Amino acid sequence: MNIDQLSRNLRILARTNAIIAEIHLRHFAARAGLFAFAALVAGFSVVMLGGALFLALEQSLGPIWAAASVGGGGLLLAILVAVVGALMKPPRELALANQVSQSALDAVSADLKATSASLSSFASFTAVPSLVLPLLTMLLKAFRGKPKA
Template sequence: MNFDQLARNLKILLRSNTIIAEIHLRHIAARAGLFAFAALVAGFGVVMLGVALFLVLEHSMGPVWAAVTVGAGGLVLAGIVAAIGATLKPSRELALANQVSQSALDAVSANLKSTSSSVTQFASLAAVPGLIIPALTMVLGLFRGRRRN
């Protein structure tokens, strides 16, 4: 029953889970940033390039088909940036943090099992006085009963 090891392993488990959460948050923030950038590119691309391209294509295609072509180009560009954002993977730090977390969890589990067996042994030893006291009371009662007779 080593409470120092249990406390150390619990601290390691807590710290590794904190690191895992931070890595996940950074990953989510990076993806969100790229999706926001994709939206910005789509908006800016549709407005600026759209106006310029529209003016160029209007003479050869007419105003309607020029607008359709410009809009489709902006959407394709936004789709490419969004696809890049969707393919981002967490760094190698996550795998290491998961290994440390699992190791600490296994150590805590082993410590708790050894602690529970120690507590069970202690409880069985603690039950001995609980049995001895009633037995002594009964023996003393028998001796007192013999004295009175």
């Protein structure tokens, strides 16, 4: 079992999880933007087209049905844009990031099993505490990373 390999796999796992979270955040922001746009379209259609369509339809349909037609058209457009936003799929990068994350998780799991097996076959139980402290120290140093400039 190589501690450097375990440390590398843990860093890969942490990095891929950060990438996955960033992709989910960008996807959420895109969907939220489309929902905000749907609300803007609904408001704009009610204000701008509402007056013009109402005046055009008032003579043929009467004031009540003209107003109902104008409001229904604006809401239909807003619903259409909201449905497009809800049906948006996450980008393809998410599948790749999930695969890399799963590979790193599998590698970490295998490394930990190998470490467990090698520790259980170790000659004496009293040697384990002397190995745990250096291992924890190395892991903490690995996760601290390099300071960003």
